[in-house]
Amino acid sequence: MTTETKGLILAGVGGQGVILASMIVADALVRAGHDVKQSEVHGMAQRGGSVFSHIRWGAGVDSPLVGQGTAEVLAAFEWAEAIRSVGYVREGGAVVADLRTIVPPGACQDRRSWRRGYPDVDPELFLGRRVKSRLIDAAATASELGNVRAANSVILGAVAAFLDIERRHWEEAIEAMVPPGTAEVNLAAFRAGSEASDARIPGRAPEPRGYAGPHLIDIRHDWCKGCDICSRVCPEFCLEVDPRGRLEIVDHQACTGCRLCELLCPDFAISVTAPTEQTPKPSEAVTNHG
Amino acid sequence: MSSPAAVSIGTTPTGADRRVLLSGNEAVAQGAVEAGITMAVGYPGTPSTEILESIGDRRDIDVRWSPNEKVALDVALGASLGGARALATMKHVGLNVAADTFMTSAYTGVGAGLVIITADDPGMHSSQNEQDNRAYARMAGVPLLEPSNSAEAREFTRAAFELSEEFDTPVLVRTTTRVSHNRGLVEPGPRGEPPVAGFRADPSKYVMIPGYARARRPVLLERLRRLAEYADSSPFTQEFGSGTDFGVVTSGISHHYVREALPDARILKLGMSYPLPMERIRRFADSVDRLFVVEELDPHLENDLLAAGIAVEGKAFFPQEGELDPDRVRRGFVAAGVLEPGPESEPPPVPMARPPLMCPGCPHTPPFLALKRLGAVVTGDIGCYTLASLEPLAAMDTCVAMGSSIGMAVGMAASGGAGAPVVATIGDSTFLHGGVQGLAEAVYSQADITVLILDNGTTAMTGGQEHPGTGFTLDRTETTPVDLVALCRALGVKDVNVVDPYDLAATYNALEAAMATGGPSVVITNRPCVESPTKVRDRAYEVIADACTACQACMTIGCPSIVWTDEFAEGRRKVRIDTLTCTGCTLCAQICTPLAIVPVPEPVETGHDH
Numbered sequence A: 001m002t003t004e005t006k007g008l009i010l011a012g013v014g015g016q017g018v019i020l021a022s023m024i025v026a027d028a029l030v031r032a033g034h035d036v037k038q039s040e041v042h043g044m045a046q047r048g049g050s051v052f053s054h055i056r057w058g059a060g061v062d063s064p065l066v067g068q069g070t071a072e073v074l075a076a077f078e079w080a081e082a083i084r085s086v087g088y089v090r091e092g093g094a095v096v097a098d099l100r101t102i103v104p105p106g107a108c109q110d111r112r113s114w115r116r117g118y119p120d121v122d123p124e125l126f127l128g129r130r131v132k133s134r135l136i137d138a139a140a141t142a143s144e145l146g147n148v149r150a151a152n153s154v155i156l157g158a159v160a161a162f163l164d165i166e167r168r169h170w171e172e173a174i175e176a177m178v179p180p181g182t183a184e185v186n187l188a189a190f191r192a193g194s195e196a197s198d199a200r201i202p203g204r205a206p207e208p209r210g211y212a213g214p215h216l217i218d219i220r221h222d223w224c225k226g227c228d229i230c231s232r233v234c235p236e237f238c239l240e241v242d243p244r245g246r247l248e249i250v251d252h253q254a255c256t257g258c259r260l261c262e263l264l265c266p267d268f269a270i271s272v273t274a275p276t277e278q279t280p281k282p283s284e285a286v287t288n289h290g
Numbered sequence B: 001m002s003s004p005a006a007v008s009i010g011t012t013p014t015g016a017d018r019r020v021l022l023s024g025n026e027a028v029a030q031g032a033v034e035a036g037i038t039m040a041v042g043y044p045g046t047p048s049t050e051i052l053e054s055i056g057d058r059r060d061i062d063v064r065w066s067p068n069e070k071v072a073l074d075v076a077l078g079a080s081l082g083g084a085r086a087l088a089t090m091k092h093v094g095l096n097v098a099a100d101t102f103m104t105s106a107y108t109g110v111g112a113g114l115v116i117i118t119a120d121d122p123g124m125h126s127s128q129n130e131q132d133n134r135a136y137a138r139m140a141g142v143p144l145l146e147p148s149n150s151a152e153a154r155e156f157t158r159a160a161f162e163l164s165e166e167f168d169t170p171v172l173v174r175t176t177t178r179v180s181h182n183r184g185l186v187e188p189g190p191r192g193e194p195p196v197a198g199f200r201a202d203p204s205k206y207v208m209i210p211g212y213a214r215a216r217r218p219v220l221l222e223r224l225r226r227l228a229e230y231a232d233s234s235p236f237t238q239e240f241g242s243g244t245d246f247g248v249v250t251s252g253i254s255h256h257y258v259r260e261a262l263p264d265a266r267i268l269k270l271g272m273s274y275p276l277p278m279e280r281i282r283r284f285a286d287s288v289d290r291l292f293v294v295e296e297l298d299p300h301l302e303n304d305l306l307a308a309g310i311a312v313e314g315k316a317f318f319p320q321e322g323e324l325d326p327d328r329v330r331r332g333f334v335a336a337g338v339l340e341p342g343p344e345s346e347p348p349p350v351p352m353a354r355p356p357l358m359c360p361g362c363p364h365t366p367p368f369l370a371l372k373r374l375g376a377v378v379t380g381d382i383g384c385y386t387l388a389s390l391e392p393l394a395a396m397d398t399c400v401a402m403g404s405s406i407g408m409a410v411g412m413a414a415s416g417g418a419g420a421p422v423v424a425t426i427g428d429s430t431f432l433h434g435g436v437q438g439l440a441e442a443v444y445s446q447a448d449i450t451v452l453i454l455d456n457g458t459t460a461m462t463g464g465q466e467h468p469g470t471g472f473t474l475d476r477t478e479t480t481p482v483d484l485v486a487l488c489r490a491l492g493v494k495d496v497n498v499v500d501p502y503d504l505a506a507t508y509n510a511l512e513a514a515m516a517t518g519g520p521s522v523v524i525t526n527r528p529c530v531e532s533p534t535k536v537r538d539r540a541y542e543v544i545a546d547a548c549t550a551c552q553a554c555m556t557i558g559c560p561s562i563v564w565t566d567e568f569a570e571g572r573r574k575v576r577i578d579t580l581t582c583t584g585c586t587l588c589a590q591i592c593t594p595l596a597i598v599p600v601p602e603p604v605e606t607g608h609d610h
Ligand SMILES: Cc1ncc(C[n+]2csc(CCOP(=O)(O)OP(=O)(O)O)c2C)c(N)n1
Pocket: B043, B044, B045, B046, B091, B093, B094, B095, B097, B127, B128, B364, B382, B383, B384, B385, B402, B426, B427, B428, B429, B430, B431, B454, B456, B458, B459, B460, B461, B462
């Protein structure tokens, strides 16, 4: 046993079981005779947010936090979180990353470029950093074994391959901490993970063609009775009925041409025209706001 | 007066290694159990919540959630005067709420031991500010202990009860997130069981009218003088390392960061950081050429040392904002010239932010969707629903402190400058914590506001704790729930309506009608949280891709179960629902005009006759 204190980072998304996984790692390290500190931030409605756990072990551990560039291994339960935490890994250390992607709703909001704000799965990212990497598909491996919920044990198995802890300590820790009745499948998943090889990288998605330019919303005010249906449904909040009951276009630029207003108008008072179809027709909307 | 040496810390060695991994919170509870508490009371708040939860099922301790921290401390003080050792737990901002009782409890002193845990949150992992509660110890004149790890969390908490009785004072124990939520090895000891001593009436000590309080003030000051004397020789003060070039005074988690950066440095670690062991510090300062203070947040130690005429350097090198960590402490010592700069690692690429989100099926979502459409000015409050301030809902204009929403709405409406109807939004736990008085003010001033009480039947933000409105106590025993409708009516609100938030149209109409009413009105939503106390999972919904026009109406909800696909309609991305996480709340289906969102087909059952 060395006296030097070592570090490990587990990173994932709230609800993925990162905390339980890190408790298993900490327990295995205690069983192996180390002093251990394990630290995480939780408590808030972290469901859906990034979750990290720091583990340090050795003869006598001071800081519970792993310093940048000092971790033996980063265990990432999700692709973008692997990228977020890779800076913790020391030169020569290892990244174990599950290729699973969890795209947050915030990454699906750009209605101009229609591009996802989520990084492509690209193993090249780690090449420049002088770290070893193992990119796995834990869910697929666990499913083959009969229980997709053992995926985290696959990841732990892959982590164990980079650490010098006897297998029996891992196995005892898993048995002690996984939900009752699931020890067997989790142990099998752990073993499969320790032998896992790199998974196939998925191909790139097609590029969106981008913003089609604002559509033209044409309102026939003599037909409109200000019933408010269109403004209540507009996903881009383009329309508003003013206090006098008159429908106004408050944001010309935001219209993506979904036509909900046109479709739902009981009085056929709205028409939406795509930029390419637009013939120069002097409409009120244009003269008012052009 | 017995000798202060009676206070002991540490564990009696038993030979065998019986150490277990405990979080700082669990260790605090363990220390209190060993001290023989029979009362433990608090209000949830990150990072303090698990202290009470970890002993919630003990039958030999009365473990309770109070409506707020002030009531919790009142209950604990009452129990202490009755002769029972009592623990009160709260997060740092909770002590603001309890401060009124706290300040004067320093005058009354205690019956049996009274220990207050303040769990501070440097870095604001889950808090609205990062106030440094060491200031409260100074302000009240109450001793302050600062454990730096789980083992100390247990030892200091246990010892705090002895200190409390020894000096007849409440004792403040301050943890920080990195102590509360760090697991480390702890050797638990046996349950202690001092008998409940019984109440001894003593009006001159416990009735703080001016005449009596004036007499208690010198007692408080004399007690502080004795505590300072005790601090000089107490086991809470420890020295590490060797050398005379420089020394470091530190406390709490910062101690471990200093040791990490400078393993052999001379360190004076203050386990008790108020009152300060000033003679001990002075001797330490005299023995080194240069003296540093490393402390998280405000320069309390630094200022006290400077005031005592001790030359010291601190905040010039170590930041006052945010959490410290080994890297920040190392950089501070590099800047101070006592450490060589190490290699700086290449900064990693930064992917998109991933903030916490309202859960799929969260009953808080629909009313905010409605409020956004209605164009209300929304004074918000603290809880899961505060996430409605973020895109794409972006439907909350303020969030300051628990309960503030209602009073702020009253002021906003009275200012004449709101420009739109004002709606206060507040969770059920928060309403009972500090919102009721705001509603009394709204009635009193007949304010033109609407109060939306988001009753999800739990304290969801902190992990789903019971509160006086849920009908259950901390150990899930049934009790009488506070009736929110009757309470609002009793306060004098005439217009009180309950609505099912899963019915978006009804929610919209209820809010619209309430906003049009003069004077105060209340709308209460009544769907339970989808995560606690039970997980709500109805039949999931899915998207018929061919029917989806990619209008993006469902994307205005911000539901984590709805994501873009790689299929397009007129250049817009179509959507998909993750049926594993969808709870079947139907909200997206309600706003899907082309009817492309439908329940997943019923699983085909085999082996049954229908
Ligand atoms: C004074 C104070 N005490 C405790 C907290 C921690 N805290 C934040 S929100 C919250 C309660 C949330 O419950 P509720 O109002 O019912 O809303 P929910 O999260 O269930 O939607 C608590 C206890 C705090 N921020 N401030």
